[in-house]
Amino acid sequence: MVRKNGRRLSGRNMPAAMARHLPLLLAWLAAIFLVAPIAIIVPMSFSKAISFEFPPPGYWTGYYAQYFTSDSWLEATANSFVIAFGSMVFTLLVALPAAFGFVRYRFQGKSTLNLVMMVPIIVPAVVSALGYYGFLSLMRLVGTHAGMIIAHSVLSIPVAFLVIAAALKGFDRNLERAAMSAGAGPLRTFFWVTLPVLRPGILVGALFAFLHSFNEAVVAIFIAGRAASTLPKKMFESIRLESDPVIAVVSTLLTGSVLLGVLISLLFRQRSANAA
Amino acid sequence: MQAVRGRGLTSRDTMTAWLLVAPAVLSIIALFIVPIGYVLLLSVTDPTVGLEHYRRLFTVPLYANVMINTFKTSLIVTIACLLIGYPLAFVMARRNDAIAVIFLVAVGMSFWTGFVVRTYAWLVILGNKGPVSAVYALAGWGKPPQLLFTSFASTLGMTHVLLPYMVLALYGVMRKIDPSYMRAAEGLGARPFRAFRHVFLPLSLPGVVNGCVLVFTMCLGFYITPILLGTPKDMMISQLISQQIEDLLAWGFASSIAVVLLACTLVLLGIYNRFAGLDRLWG
Numbered sequence: 001m002v003r004k005n006g007r008r009l010s011g012r013n014m015p016a017a018m019a020r021h022l023p024l025l026l027a028w029l030a031a032i033f034l035v036a037p038i039a040i041i042v043p044m045s046f047s048k049a050i051s052f053e054f055p056p057p058g059y060w061t062g063y064y065a066q067y068f069t070s071d072s073w074l075e076a077t078a079n080s081f082v083i084a085f086g087s088m089v090f091t092l093l094v095a096l097p098a099a100f101g102f103v104r105y106r107f108q109g110k111s112t113l114n115l116v117m118m119v120p121i122i123v124p125a126v127v128s129a130l131g132y133y134g135f136l137s138l139m140r141l142v143g144t145h146a147g148m149i150i151a152h153s154v155l156s157i158p159v160a161f162l163v164i165a166a167a168l169k170g171f172d173r174n175l176e177r178a179a180m181s182a183g184a185g186p187l188r189t190f191f192w193v194t195l196p197v198l199r200p201g202i203l204v205g206a207l208f209a210f211l212h213s214f215n216e217a218v219v220a221i222f223i224a225g226r227a228a229s230t231l232p233k234k235m236f237e238s239i240r241l242e243s244d245p246v247i248a249v250v251s252t253l254l255t256g257s258v259l260l261g262v263l264i265s266l267l268f269r270q271r272s273a274n275a276a
Numbered sequence: 277m278q279a280v281r282g283r284g285l286t287s288r289d290t291m292t293a294w295l296l297v298a299p300a301v302l303s304i305i306a307l308f309i310v311p312i313g314y315v316l317l318l319s320v321t322d323p324t325v326g327l328e329h330y331r332r333l334f335t336v337p338l339y340a341n342v343m344i345n346t347f348k349t350s351l352i353v354t355i356a357c358l359l360i361g362y363p364l365a366f367v368m369a370r371r372n373d374a375i376a377v378i379f380l381v382a383v384g385m386s387f388w389t390g391f392v393v394r395t396y397a398w399l400v401i402l403g404n405k406g407p408v409s410a411v412y413a414l415a416g417w418g419k420p421p422q423l424l425f426t427s428f429a430s431t432l433g434m435t436h437v438l439l440p441y442m443v444l445a446l447y448g449v450m451r452k453i454d455p456s457y458m459r460a461a462e463g464l465g466a467r468p469f470r471a472f473r474h475v476f477l478p479l480s481l482p483g484v485v486n487g488c489v490l491v492f493t494m495c496l497g498f499y500i501t502p503i504l505l506g507t508p509k510d511m512m513i514s515q516l517i518s519q520q521i522e523d524l525l526a527w528g529f530a531s532s533i534a535v536v537l538l539a540c541t542l543v544l545l546g547i548y549n550r551f552a553g554l555d556r557l558w559g
């Protein structure tokens with residue numbers, strides 16, 4: 001080790017030193033490429049400009065006021081929350097038992113059904129959107145919250161299922177056996193042992209389903225109509241039609257919440273890593 | 277019911293398991309596969325029964341160009357994502373310090389920020405009142421070339437939007453590579469680059485394949501970014517679908533394009549499934 005460090009410092013091995021730092025440099029550039037465009041939205045939201053202008057000609061909070069008083073933006077926000085919450089619940093209700101079925105049992109038709117579980121993420125979003133439009137108009141569900149919840153939940157079942165199944169695979173079944181032999185019934189064991197241990201995995205699955213629905217635009221554009229219009233759909237349409245500066249405000253609020261969420265989840269991970 | 281084939285495959289287990297997986301599987305069949313089937317049906321029945329749409333799709337040069345353009349763009353985006361994402365994932369996987377956390381936050385944040393928001397950012401950046409124009413004016417270069425509403429803008433935007441998927445796919449595989457392998461190679465006298473090329477790179481290849489398949493297939497049918505940033509002159513499949521529906525209300529023809537898009541995706545993922553197994557794709 002010492003010899004190597006000594007060698008690295010000598011002039012003859014400059015390329016080696018560069019080789020050590022080049023990945024880090026490239027990684028920083030990639031990270032900046034990822035974040036800088038998103039960061040630009042924040043000053044934009046305080047900009048006085050009527051159209052998309054950067055750097056902003058002046059700063060104010062007028063467009064925030066506009067967002068918080070605009071019926072159509074607030075309605076889209078409320079719709080987004082309701083639909084995302086509904087999809088999360090629906091997704092969990094079907095993905096959780098499915099994860100138990102696939103991880104804990106060997107049964108006939110397992111590999112085929114496993115493939116079926118993956119279909120919604122295989123199909124490109126436009127294709128799903130077209131399918132939903134036709135299907136939901138037959139059921140008279142286009143432009144309704146129920147239609148959106150159905151569409152979004154089915155799309156997030158696969159990933160929620162994968163996340164929960166992964167957590168379940170790592171679950172030590174001796175914990176259950178211990179609870180059972182200590183006299184707990186199957187239900188008690190499930191609610192007091194199995195579920196709490198799986199909680200992080202279930203939470204991640206739930207969060208995924210919620211955020212997937214909250215961010216999903218393509219299916220929403222096709223089937224949400226006006227009454228169930230969500231934020232991404234409204235933003236997409238505003239960008240295309242009128243370049244409403246409130247878009248920057250909404251984007252900033254969304255990005256801010258995401259950043260907060262990522263930081264909190266990191267904190268949780270740190271804590272559970274320390275606990276382990 | 278057929279009982280006991282192999283170890284412990286009893287009919288009772290099968291029943292319990294079917295009950296557990298039924299809600300999910302039936303939801304997907306009734307609420308997803310059936311609607312997709314409806315697209316297939318529409319493509320051969322609307323407005324008249326027959327394969328007319330497919331014949332048109334495969335014989336009119338304009339549509340062939342759209343297909344070629346879509347594959348070309350997807351390939352460029354995939355390669356760009358790989359080149360930009362590999363070093364980032366490499367550093368993230370091999371460090372355990374504050375820098376790794378910063379990178380993880382950067383990737384996580386862009387992963388969870390919606391496509392529309394991130395596409396909007398590029399609309400501002402590349403727009404004629406954006407920072408690129410400001411830099412041109414400051415440097416006295418006059419007006420910048422038209423950036424927005426070009427295939428360059430849409431390629432750049434898609435690279436940005438899909439990069440987190442590539443990085444996470446690479447990171448998932450790279451994190452499992454035991455760091456002692458690289459230390460061993462270097463301890464035996466290999467220079468860092470040599471150790472990387474002969475030890476780390478081959479071990480990270482599954483991640484490269486995952487990331488590329490994921491990004492390429494997502495790119496093929498990508499809707500938001502090409503429509504907001506691209507140009508009708510160099511259309512991608514999704515733009516063609518959108519145009520057929522919004523401007524021409526040609527649902528049947530749009531469905532046939534969607535079916536071809538679906539078929540391309542399925543073929544690619546089918547090949548992947550054959551060699552790797554589909555459920556590994558999402559780590």
